[in-house]
Amino acid sequence: MLILLETNLLLEDKNKRNLYWRQNIRYLLMLLGVWFLVSYGCGILFVDELDKVKIGGFKLGFWFAQQGSIYVFVLLIFIYVYLMNKLDKKFDVEE
C-alpha cells in the first residue's frame, strides 16, 4: 500500500516536471523566434526592404543591424528571467 502510494507520488512528480519542461520549451521557442526575427530577419534577410523606411537619420534595416537587434537581445533575456521565475514558483521548483 505504502509502496503504491510512493510510486503514485513519483509519477505525479514526474508528470509535473514534464509539464514544467514543456512550458519552458514553449517560452524558449517564442523568445528565440523573436531573436531570429530581429537579427537574421530585420538585420540580414530583409535589410534592404527595411532600408526603404527611415527613422530620423537611420535607415531602418541598418538601425536593426547595428542597434535595434542588440536592444531586443537585452530585453529578451530579462523577459526570460521574469517568465522563468514565475514558472519556478508555479511549479514549486525554486531553489
Add this chain to the structure above:
Amino acid sequence: MDIQTWTFIIVGLSFALYIGIAIWSRATSTKEFYVAGSEVSPLANGIATAADWMSAASFISMAGLISFLGRDGSVYLMGWTGGYVLLALLLAPYLRKFGKFTVPDFIGDRYYSQTARVVAVVCAIFISFTYVAGQMRGVGIVFSRFLSVDINTGVLIGMAIVFFYAVLGGMKGITYTQVAQYCVLIFAYLVPAIFISIMMTGNPIPQLGFGGDLVNEPGVSLLDKLDGLGTALGFTAYTQGNKPMIDVFFITAALMVGTAGLPHVIVRFFTVPKVRDARKSAGYALVFIAILYTTAPAIAVFARTNLIQSVSEKSYNEVPSWFKNWETTGLVEFKDKNGDGKIQYVQNPEINELKIDPDIIVLANPEIAKLPNWVIGLVAAGGLAAALSTAAGLLLVISTSIAHDLLKKTFRPEISEKGELRAARIAAACAIFVAGYFGINPPGFVAQVVAFAFGLAAASFFPAILMGIFSKKMNKEGAITGMLVGLVFTAGYIIYFKFVNPQANNADNWLFGISPEGIGTLGMILNFATAIIISKFSNDPPLEVQEMVENIRVPKSD
C-alpha cells in the same frame, strides 16, 4: 601635463587598484580558485563577464573594423551580442544546476566517457591559447604606443600583473579585478565618444547622435553625409553592404554560437550561487556589453566622417599633427603616387595613396577630436584593462583544464585538495609564460586563428552541451562522433583556405559561398546531424545519466 605623464599616472593607478584587489581576494580552496566559491552576486558576475568577454579586439579594433566595413560590420555587433541570448536561454542555467567546475566536466559526466572529457579539454586549451596570445600582444602594443616602452617590455609588465592576481586569487581574484577593469574600460570608451558626438551632432548620446543631423550643416543627416563622402571616392555607400547575404548570415551565426560555446565565458556562470542568478547575470552581462557594442558603431561613423574630411585631397604639409604622430608607428602610411603633394584616399587601389590600420580609429580618436591629454591616457588604461581582463579569464580556463580535468579527473584522481590547488597555481603560472612567449614572438597567424577559436567553439562545444541538456537520449557515441566531425570539418576548411591554399580564399571557391569565418555554422549543423543519426543506431545512455539530465532541467535539487 603632457600625454606621457597623464598616461603613466592613470595606468599606474589602475594597476595599483588591480593589485590591491588581488591581495584582498586570495583563494584558499580549489572551489574558490576555480569558481570563486560560487558566491559571486549576479550583478558582479554580469560586470565581470562583460570584462571577461570584451577583449583587446573589442576595445581597440572593433569600431575601426566597422568603420571600414560599414553595414557589413554588423556581423560583429549582432554576432558578439546575440550569443548571450543563446547562453542565457539554452546553456547557463542548466550548467549552473549541474554545478561543477568546467565545461569538460559537464561533457565528461554527461557523456559518461573519459574520451569525451579529453576531447573537450584539448578543445578548451586550444581555443584559450589562440585567444590569449592576441591579448598579450595587445598589452604590448598599448604599452609601446602610449608609454613608448619596447613591446616586449610591455608584454612582460602585463605578464607580471596577471601573474599576481590570477595565480594568487584564481577565479576569486579575477572576478573582482574584472569588475574594476570593466569600470575603467567602459569609462575610457564612452568619454571620447560622448565628446565627439556633442561636437559633431550636438547630441550627448552617441547611440542617437549618429542618426542625427550635423551641427555645421543643419538639415543634413550624418549618415547621408557619410554615404555621399564615401561614394564620391568610389567606396560602397556606408549604409550598404558588400558581402553576399549568405556569408553575412553564416558569419553572424558562427560568431553567435561560438560566443555561447567559449569556455571562459561559460565558466563564469558557475560562479553564482543559484540557477536564477545564472539567468539574471547573463542579462546583466549583456547590458554591460551592449553599452560598448551600441557605442562602437557610432564611433565608427564619427571617425570615418572625420577621417575623410580631414585628409581627403588635403595637402600633406597641412595635415593635422595626429596624422604625423601615428605615421611614425606605421599605422598610417602615405605614398604620394601622383606627386601632387595631396592625399588621395579612394577605393581604387591603383590611385589610393593612404593606408590606414583600423586600430587607429579608437586609439587616435581623442587626438583626432582634439580632446584633452588625460582622455588619451584614459584610453591607454582602457585598452590595457580590456586585454588583461580577458587574458586572465582565459588563463584560468587553461589552468583549470590542466589541474582539474586532466590531473584530478583523468590521471591522478587520488590527488589531495591542497595538491590540486598547488597544481592549479603552477599550471596558471606556466600558462602565463607560454602566453607571454606568444605575445613576444607572435605567430604570424594570430589574426587568422580568431576565426578558428569561434569556429571550433561553435562546431564542437555548443552542440554537445545543447544536446546534453535538451535530449535525454543523446549518447556518448553520437556526441563524440558529432564533435569530431564538426571539428575536423571546420578545422580542415579553415586550414585549407588560411594556410594551405590562401590564394584560393575567395567567394568563387568557397562552399556555398561561405567564408572560413562563417564555416563554423556549417560545422555545427554537421555535428548535430551526425550526433542525431548515430545516437539512433546505438544504445541509450545509462539510466543514471538520463536521471541527471532530468535533474539539471529543474532548479530545485532533490
